Every structure is written in structure tokens, then in C-alpha cells.
Amino acid sequence: MKRTTLKRFCLELLQHLLAAGIMTALAYLLLNSYIAVDSIDGPKVYRIFPIDTGLEFEESEIYHDLFRNAVSDITQLVALKGQLETDGILDPSKKIDVTAYAKEIGKDSGGPLTVVYTLDDIVKWGKSGVEYTNRFMSMSEFVNYFGNCIYPENFKLDQFGQLSFDGFYHVGDAQEDETEEGVAADGADLEEGAVVQAERYGKSAEEITALSQALEESTQEQLEDMVFAHIMSQNPDGIDISREDDGSLTVFIPMLNCRYTSVGGKKQLTAYARNWIEYMKLQENVVAAVESLTINYQRYQLCNEAYRGANSNVKYMVRMMTDDGMCTYTNVPDLAELPDNEVTESFNEYRRYLIYYPDSLVFMGNTIFSEEEIDDYISVYSYAYPDTTHIWLGVDSKYTIQGDSFHTANAVYQKIVPNVGRFIILIGVLALFWLGIGIYLTCVAGMVPGGNGERICYLNRFDKLWTELLLLLAAGLVYGGWLGYGILVDIAETAQVMPTKLFGVELTRLYRYGLFAAFGIYASMGFDMIWYSMVRRMRVGGLWKGSFLHFLYSGIENTVRFILRHKSSMISTLLPYNLFLFSNLAGMAAVYKLWNRRIYAFLLLLAMVAVDGIVGVLLSRRNAEQAEIEEGIGRIRDGEVEFKVDADSLHGSSRELAIAVNNIGEGIRRAVKTSMEDERLKTELITNVSHDLKTPLTSIISYVDLLKRLHIQEEPARGYIDILDSKAQRLKQLTDDLVEASRISSGSIELEKEKLNLTELLNQGIGEFSERLEESSLQVVFEDGDVPAYIYADSRRMWRVVENLFNNICKYAMEGTRVYIQTTKQEGRIEVSIKNISRQQMSVRPEELTERFIRGDSSRSTEGSGLGLSIAKSLVQVHGGSFEILMDGDLFKVLLAFPEYSESPADDTGAR
Structure with a gap:
């Protein structure tokens, strides 16, 4: 055992070192297969x-x-x-038309105005940053910021004759020759003003007159509202509006801070614009030009120097x-x-x-x-x-x-490429060795050689952890590996660009290789620990049995089994029923609480219906299984001891009960088989012994007969000869009875059936035993002794039945009593009743009297073998009849029943 453990430890250590070698070689490829070059970006x-x-x-x-x-x-x-x-x-002094430049780069706002700056000013402006000043003013100030815009040429009458703002057409202060007379604002002649404006703006005198009248009828606030609405309809970017408590509007406008003066000598953009729409569009073009040219200038410097x-x-x-x-x-x-x-x-x-x-x-x-x-x-x-x-x-x-990207990349490329293939081959070889050791250790995991050369499976302490804990540990190891993989990727990707730091510590090349090797050992050890434990568990079948779920499942199963099989109905029936009822009540209460949230209530109700349905199906299935078991018990009871209940299709306690019933049937079958075998052996023993006795018995009887022929008169020799003759004849009768009984029980006799009058046979028996009956002072009363009763039977065998019954009467009936014999016909059967009073008190049960060697005389002082009634019963049964003994005190009654003779073809009972 120790040698096996040491060998396994050395192989696992070698496997981990191989993993470290694989990761070190991979680190070389990753850390040295990068080409870093400088580019414009x-x-x-x-x-x-x-x-x-x-x-x-x-x-x-x-x-x-x-x-x-x-x-x-x-x-x-x-x-x-x-x-x-x-x-x-x-x-630097190149003049830049901002609107034209904005069109070139596709960022033109669509304004009609432009402004020109020098390239130098624009670039310096962009480097300093574009800034805005947020200005706020009232709506009236906002509308009139660029001068009074309430001029007839800026308004029009729509198709309904309503006054509306048409756009900024009047140039304001730039047209100083246009005086108040031109708009007839001070009560001058309207007709004259209309003619002047019609000539100047291409409108008819009637249109100008109607427009002037509409202007006079509108207030200043109404006209400013029209102008403001027109400005805001153009969606100028950045303009915000807020409404004050008194209902007035305050307008917030971001206005560009112009750092430099234009080529035209003007610094503020408002000097070029005539209204807010023109100003905002011009401002957008200026900002687009400043930002784009600044970026382009910086890009130009880099590209121009690089190329x-x-x-x-x-x-x-x-x-x-x-x-x-x-x-x-x-x-x-x-x-x-x-x-x-x-x-x-x-x-x-x-x-x-x-x-x-x-x-x-x-x-x-x-x-x-x-x-x-x-x-x-x-x-x-x-x-x-x-x-x-x-x-x-x-x-x-x-x-x-030297120094450009092509030269740098080519130099590094020529240095790296020859070594890549070699290290790939090295990684492949190391990986094959690692895999080979892993396969071998997997094959021998959890197995040690036993004393007889056999392999013994075992589990160590770590393997006794719940399987779920093992899986959690595996998940933790995988998560740790994922984090380590991320660190290694970061090291590999940044090694050629900038120094790599881990937890604030700068990593040298040696540290990087060490991290890769440590990750390889970590991955190999983690894999081995989890994988080999899984293999050992599967080898002993403990993967499921060693899990917490199995522990929980077994506990629940044992609890349920204890409840359902408890002897007390309070526990086995009422407790599950009450739990089921309580769960339904709790579900209904939850449905009531969730009724406002119909979808959840419906889902819960659906789940309850499903659970109730499942319980109903289980109960129905259990009842069906119980009925199947009951049917099997009935069939086994009726003699089909070979019948088996299909236990595999049953569940739970029903399955265990079915297995028990099958075992009972199997036990009965074995008992019957054993009994039949014993009966067969007993019959064979009796038959064999009887045959073995007949040969010497025949010799004894022959020699006794020879002795009798000598006419020996001397006493006590003559008495001895008589005794030998009597006992020999009795022994011969016993032997014949044994042979007959064994032949009947073994089914080896052949019946020669014919139509037989059972009444006549009984009368013949009465005649044959009349002397013996008279000796015992027995009087036979045969009712209906002249009524024929036909059966289909073997006459010789049936005479043996009658003979045995009369012998039994002569031996055991009380002297001076009557013997009653009666034959009746009932539902196709012939019934015979023979009754007498017993001489001695009967100490055995009626069914025991038909067993072999059982005698009514318990002292066994009378003649007889105890086989007469047994033989009679066996012969009646082989004829398809029934033989029954009834006792009531000293009354001894024998009942025989046979199928009545019929002219129909023979059936199994012997009737025709």
C-alpha cells in the first residue's frame, strides 16, 4: 500500500512539473511572439x-x-x-473660410454667412479650447437683439388672411434710407406707403395695404411672439427656455467666446449676423472648423515627420x-x-x-x-x-x-519565426507525456492490490466530502483559473508595450515565466484533485450516494415511508391528508392575496390544479396497483403458485408488497414441490419395501402351508403354526394394501370404466358382509335400496371402496346398533351416505382418518393397517368423486359423491 502511494505521488509530481514546463514553453511563445511598432495612432x-x-x-x-x-x-x-x-x-498665415471648410469636411450647418481666420489663429484657438458664455435675456430682448425686426416685408398673410412671420428679409440698420414714412407708422398716408413698398419688395399695393393694416391691429407682444416662434422652429442647438413665475420667458443662449479677430477685423460673430438663425449656423461652422483643423494640424505634424x-x-x-x-x-x-x-x-x-x-x-x-x-x-x-x-x-x-515600423517589424519577425515551430513541438511532446500519465493514474485511481492478487477499491478522506462540495470546489478552481488566465493574457499582451505590474509590483521577465509555470501547476493540481476524486467515487458507486441531494432524498423518502407505513392510521393516513389539505388552503389564501395581480394568481392556481391532478393520478395508480396485487394473491390462493405479480411496473409500497407476494408464491411453490417430492419418495419407499417384503412373505406363507399339510397335532407346535398362518396372512394383506395405496397415489393404476349400478354394488356388499355384521349384531338399513343409481366407474375398484367401508364398519361399529345407508340423486350427482355409531370414543379429527396408517382404535388392539379409508378416498377421487368423513359425537358418517352416468361423451370426471 505504501509503495503504491509513493509511486502515485511521484507520478503526480512529475505530471505537475510537466504542466509547469508546458506553461513555461507557452510563455516563451507568448512573450516573444509579439512585434511592437510605433505608428501615427x-x-x-x-x-x-x-x-x-x-x-x-x-x-x-x-x-x-x-x-x-x-x-x-x-x-x-x-x-x-x-x-x-x-x-x-x-x-500659418493661410486664410481659412470656415463655411467653405465646413462644407469640405461635411459639417456645414447650411448658413449663408462666413468668416475668415488665419490658420495660425484657428490652430491656437483649438489648442486653447472652444469656450462659450451663457447669456440670458427676456424674450423681447432676444427677438430684438440684432435690431427691430417688425417690418412689413418680414410678415405675410396666409390663405385665411391671418398675419404670420415670413422670415428675416429686412436688413435693419443697414438700410438707413428706409424711414418711418416707408411703413406709415406715424399716421402718414397709407396709400403712399403701400406704393413705395410695393415697388421695393415686389408685392402689390393691395397686399402691402392689407399687411400694414394687420400689423397695426397686432400688438408688439403678438408680433414678437411670431418672430420668436419662427426662430425656435429652426431648432437652434443649445438655446434653452424657462418660464418665470410671472409667466414671462427667459432665454438662455450659449455664445462662442471668440479668442481671435477675423481677417476682416471683427472679433465677435454678432458683427456678421443679422438674426439669431444666421448667428447660430455661423457659430456651428466656426466651431467645426476650429476643432477639425486643430486635429488635422496635429495629425499633419505626425504624418509629415513619420513619412x-x-x-x-x-x-x-x-x-x-x-x-x-x-x-x-x-x-x-x-x-x-x-x-x-x-x-x-x-x-x-x-x-x-x-x-x-x-x-x-x-x-x-x-x-x-x-x-x-x-x-x-x-x-x-x-x-x-x-x-x-x-x-x-x-x-x-x-x-x-532604421527606426520605422517596417524595419522594426522585419527585424523582430526574422528573430522569432525560426523558434516558434521548435517550441510548439516541445509543448506537444510535454502535453503527450502529461496526458499519458493522466490516463494511467485514471486507470489505477481508487484501486490497490489485495492479498489474493485482486484489486480493491477504496476512498480517501477527501472523497468522503459531499459531491456538491466537490463540484463547488471545482467551480472555485475554475473561477481561479479564469482569473489567472486573465492575468496571463494581460501579461502577454502588454509585455511588449509597457512594463507589467501585478498588485503594484513591476514584473521582470523571470517573474512572468514564474507566473506561467505556477499557473500550470495550479491547473494540473486542481484538475487532478477533482478528476481523480470523481473517478474513485464512480468506481465505488459513490458519486450519487455520496451527495447531499442523495442524503436529503433518502431522509425525505424514509420519512414518507415511515409515515405511510406506520401502524397508526392517524400517522399513515390522516397526517398526509391534513398536509395536503393545508397546502391547498394555503394556496387558496395566496390566490386571494394575489387576486389584484391576475397573472400571478392565475399561475399559482394553475400550479395548484397541476399538483392536485398529480396527487389524484398517484392515488388512482396506487389503487390500480393494489387491485393488481389483490388479483395476484387470489390467483396464488387458487393454486397458481407459479404466477408472478409484475413488481417492476409498480411503485413505492405497492412494489414492496408485490415483491413480498411473489416471495410468498415462490415459498408456496417450493413447499408444494418439496411436499410432492417427499410424497413421491415416500410412495417409492413403500412400494419398494412392499415388493421386497412380498418375496420372503410368500416363502413364509408357503412353508406355513407345508407345515399345515403335515397335520401336526402336538401342542404347542400346532398353535404356533396357526399363529404363523394368521400373522402371515395379515402381513400379506398389509403389503397388498401398501402396494395398492402407493399405486393409487402415484397415479399408475388404469381404470376400466363402465356403466355401474352403485345401488346394486352396495347391496352386494351387504350380502358379502352379512355374516360378520350378524356376529357384531349390526343391522343394516338401506333406504331406497331398490332404486338404481348409475355411475361411470371401474367395478373392481369400486368394490374395493365398498369392501373397505364395510370392513371399517365391522371393526369399529358398536355392537347391537344400526348402520344406515342412503343413496340420492341431486343435480347430476349420485350421493351415498353411510352412518354408524362408533364403538369407542374418537380422539382424532375426521380429516386425519383418511391419512395413511391412521386408525380409529388409538390402542391399535384391533386388526387393520390404517390404510382402508385412505385407499377408499383415493379410489373415489380418481373416479372424479368426493369422499368426506363427518363425526358428531359417536356418530360416524361417510359421504360419497359421484357424477351421474350420462350418455354424452366422456369428460374428465368420468361421466358419460
Whole structure:
């Protein structure tokens, strides 16, 4: 046992060390299969997968992604150069029309106004941040902030003749030549004012006159409400409204803090706007331009520096025809003056290149980059790329310029790839060894060699924990493994980007490998502990039996069984009934409480109906099973001892009762079989002994007969001869009776049945035994002795019955009494009754008198073998009749019954 335990301990230790080796090798792959490169968007990390080990760097997914990023960056860089440079040089004083720029980038608010700033001011403004000042004013102040807007040209009459605001058409203070006379506000001639406005705004005099009259009839507040409603219908962003206690409205407006003066010399945007709608849209365009250009400027700085000819192995050239002439952007100055065909030849020399002429649908290259992809990149900056754009892009595969992403990635790739395959093979070999040890330990788990060379199953202390606790422990180990896996993933993903810290401690490379190895040991030990315990439990069948659920189930089952099988009906019947009744009452009370929440009440009621239905089905099934058991008991009682109740289809106590009934039937069958076997052996013994006695008995009788022929007269020899003759004859009669009884009981006799008059046979018996009856002073009274009674029987065998009965009467009937014989016919049967008074008091039961060797004379002083009545009964029964003895005090009565003779074909009873 100790040697087995030590061997297992060593194998498990080896298995854990193999797991540590697997994780250490995996750590090498993970910690050294990353390529970290700097890009415009920050550090990027690529992982080298085993599938990449057979590819060259230029064929790997890493290279393709770097190339794709370069195309994206250069496409954006060229667009930014067009925005920020003048003659190929960054121009801080470049003028930026904010509305035009907003249209280019797709963020135009749709306003009609614009403002121009220098690039330098916009970038500085964006770096400082866009800020707003929240201003609040009354509704009237808000409406009239840009000047009085209550002018006839801003209003109209709708189809119903109602006055409504039509829009901001009057320019306010900019048209100072328009005086009060123009609107006839001071009571001037309306007709004259109408003619002037009709000429100026293209409306008829009648329309102007009606409009002026509607304006005069409206109050200032009503007109301001119309204007305010129009402004708010345009959904200006950021404007909030609150209603004061007196019912007035207060308007909150976020107004942009303009840090810099425009090229036009104005600082505030309100100087350009004529109303709030124009102001808010102009403000949106300014903010969009400031934020976008600031980001673009920062992006331009990064891209321009990264893709300078001296800093990058990526070479590019973009040439396009614009309104200002031919523009060329490149990091290869020597190619700037060459024609397109020579530039194409130059880029064809690169191992990886891309050439694209959108205007002539020319696309050439030897990368995975497709024409659709570059179209997608260009479409983002479609305003910067006219159809005349020609693009050349290539990568110097010699990577002569150190420090860029292609050079760094290639150097690390060439270092890592040769080692990946070796470590994968190492991990596979270690894993096979770990698995092999695991399979062996699984096969021998929970087994030790016994004394006879057999395997003995066992459980240790840990295996005696409830199965649920084992599963909870397994779940805890899995959760711990998941947390550890997350830590290892974080270590692997960040190892090439930044130092990794665990609980505030910076991890060196050695610590990282140690963490991986520790995780392998943890996973291996946790798996072994749970798995081998499960195997041991399954091996001894304790996986379910050792669970808390089984413990709980067994407790409930035993409790229910104790209640249902209790001898007291108060416990076995009333207690379950009361519990069931209480549960129904509690359910009804809960339904009443939940009635307002109909869905829950309905579900609870449905559950109650289901439970009641299940109980009803169980009770019905139990009654059916009880009926089936009762039927089985009846069939076994009626002699079908081979019958079996199907216990497998029954449940609970009914099943146990069925098993008990089957056992009873089996016991009866065995008892009957044993009894029949004993009877057979007894019959064989009697037969054999009788046959063995007949040979010497015949010799004795012969020699006695010879002695009698000698006529010996001397005494006491003569007396001895008489005694020998008497006893020999008695012994011969006994032997014959034994043989006859054994033959009848074994069923070996053959009956020669015929029509027989039982009355005549009885009269013959009376005649044959008349002398002996007279000697005992017995008088026979035979009622209906002249009425024939026919039966179907063997006459010789039936005479033996009559002879035995009369012998019994002569031996045991009291002298000087009468013997009554009566025959009757009843329902197709012949019944015979023979009655006499016993000479001695009977000390045995009536049914015992028909057993073998039982005699009415308990002192056994009279002649007889005790087989007469037994033989008579057996012969009556083989004829299909019945033989019964009744005793009432000293009255001894024998009842015989036979089927009456019939002319129909013979049946099993012997009747015809």
C-alpha cells in the first residue's frame, strides 16, 4: 500500500512539473511572439501565429497591415497638405473660410454667412479650447437683439388672411434710407406707403395695404411672439427656455467666446449676423472648423515627420491637377520633376508597390491591397482628390532606413519565426507525456492490490466530502483559473508595450515565466484533485450516494415511508391528508392575496390544479396497483403458485408488497414441490419395501402351508403354526394394501370404466358382509335400496371402496346398533351416505382418518393397517368423486359423491 502511494505521488509530481514546463514553453511563445511598432495612432502590437512561421515577412499579415496603415496615413497626409501648406510648405498665415471648410469636411450647418481666420489663429484657438458664455435675456430682448425686426416685408398673410412671420428679409440698420414714412407708422398716408413698398419688395399695393393694416391691429407682444416662434422652429442647438413665475420667458443662449479677430477685423460673430438663425449656423461652422483643423494640424505634424524621405522606408508620390495648376506631393524629391511614365518605372523597382490612376482606371501593384480599398480611403477626402489624381506608393524591402515600423517589424519577425515551430513541438511532446500519465493514474485511481492478487477499491478522506462540495470546489478552481488566465493574457499582451505590474509590483521577465509555470501547476493540481476524486467515487458507486441531494432524498423518502407505513392510521393516513389539505388552503389564501395581480394568481392556481391532478393520478395508480396485487394473491390462493405479480411496473409500497407476494408464491411453490417430492419418495419407499417384503412373505406363507399339510397335532407346535398362518396372512394383506395405496397415489393404476349400478354394488356388499355384521349384531338399513343409481366407474375398484367401508364398519361399529345407508340423486350427482355409531370414543379429527396408517382404535388392539379409508378416498377421487368423513359425537358418517352416468361423451370426471 505504501509503495503504491509513493509511486502515485511521484507520478503526480512529475505530471505537475510537466504542466509547469508546458506553461513555461507557452510563455516563451507568448512573450516573444509579439512585434511592437510605433505608428501615427500610437504603439501597435502584432502577434506571430504558428501559421505565419512558413511565410516571408512581406507575405505575412503583419506586413499587409503595416502597408494598409501606410496607405491610409499617406492618403490623409496629402489631404492635409492641401489644407495647410502653400507651395509645399506649412503656411500659418493661410486664410481659412470656415463655411467653405465646413462644407469640405461635411459639417456645414447650411448658413449663408462666413468668416475668415488665419490658420495660425484657428490652430491656437483649438489648442486653447472652444469656450462659450451663457447669456440670458427676456424674450423681447432676444427677438430684438440684432435690431427691430417688425417690418412689413418680414410678415405675410396666409390663405385665411391671418398675419404670420415670413422670415428675416429686412436688413435693419443697414438700410438707413428706409424711414418711418416707408411703413406709415406715424399716421402718414397709407396709400403712399403701400406704393413705395410695393415697388421695393415686389408685392402689390393691395397686399402691402392689407399687411400694414394687420400689423397695426397686432400688438408688439403678438408680433414678437411670431418672430420668436419662427426662430425656435429652426431648432437652434443649445438655446434653452424657462418660464418665470410671472409667466414671462427667459432665454438662455450659449455664445462662442471668440479668442481671435477675423481677417476682416471683427472679433465677435454678432458683427456678421443679422438674426439669431444666421448667428447660430455661423457659430456651428466656426466651431467645426476650429476643432477639425486643430486635429488635422496635429495629425499633419505626425504624418509629415513619420513619412519624410529620411525617416521612412515607405516612398510615395501624389500628383494632381487643380485650379491653381499641377500639385505634387512626395518624399522622394528626385522624382518630383519626372513625367508619369518615368515615375511608374521607378516605383516598379520596389518589391512591394502600388500605382493608381483614377482618371484612366489604371491600377497596378503586387500587394493584397485592392482598388476598392484605396477608393474607400480617397473617398473620405474626396474634396482633396480630383479625378486627375495619380498615386504612386512603394516600400523599400531592403529596409535601409532604421527606426520605422517596417524595419522594426522585419527585424523582430526574422528573430522569432525560426523558434516558434521548435517550441510548439516541445509543448506537444510535454502535453503527450502529461496526458499519458493522466490516463494511467485514471486507470489505477481508487484501486490497490489485495492479498489474493485482486484489486480493491477504496476512498480517501477527501472523497468522503459531499459531491456538491466537490463540484463547488471545482467551480472555485475554475473561477481561479479564469482569473489567472486573465492575468496571463494581460501579461502577454502588454509585455511588449509597457512594463507589467501585478498588485503594484513591476514584473521582470523571470517573474512572468514564474507566473506561467505556477499557473500550470495550479491547473494540473486542481484538475487532478477533482478528476481523480470523481473517478474513485464512480468506481465505488459513490458519486450519487455520496451527495447531499442523495442524503436529503433518502431522509425525505424514509420519512414518507415511515409515515405511510406506520401502524397508526392517524400517522399513515390522516397526517398526509391534513398536509395536503393545508397546502391547498394555503394556496387558496395566496390566490386571494394575489387576486389584484391576475397573472400571478392565475399561475399559482394553475400550479395548484397541476399538483392536485398529480396527487389524484398517484392515488388512482396506487389503487390500480393494489387491485393488481389483490388479483395476484387470489390467483396464488387458487393454486397458481407459479404466477408472478409484475413488481417492476409498480411503485413505492405497492412494489414492496408485490415483491413480498411473489416471495410468498415462490415459498408456496417450493413447499408444494418439496411436499410432492417427499410424497413421491415416500410412495417409492413403500412400494419398494412392499415388493421386497412380498418375496420372503410368500416363502413364509408357503412353508406355513407345508407345515399345515403335515397335520401336526402336538401342542404347542400346532398353535404356533396357526399363529404363523394368521400373522402371515395379515402381513400379506398389509403389503397388498401398501402396494395398492402407493399405486393409487402415484397415479399408475388404469381404470376400466363402465356403466355401474352403485345401488346394486352396495347391496352386494351387504350380502358379502352379512355374516360378520350378524356376529357384531349390526343391522343394516338401506333406504331406497331398490332404486338404481348409475355411475361411470371401474367395478373392481369400486368394490374395493365398498369392501373397505364395510370392513371399517365391522371393526369399529358398536355392537347391537344400526348402520344406515342412503343413496340420492341431486343435480347430476349420485350421493351415498353411510352412518354408524362408533364403538369407542374418537380422539382424532375426521380429516386425519383418511391419512395413511391412521386408525380409529388409538390402542391399535384391533386388526387393520390404517390404510382402508385412505385407499377408499383415493379410489373415489380418481373416479372424479368426493369422499368426506363427518363425526358428531359417536356418530360416524361417510359421504360419497359421484357424477351421474350420462350418455354424452366422456369428460374428465368420468361421466358419460
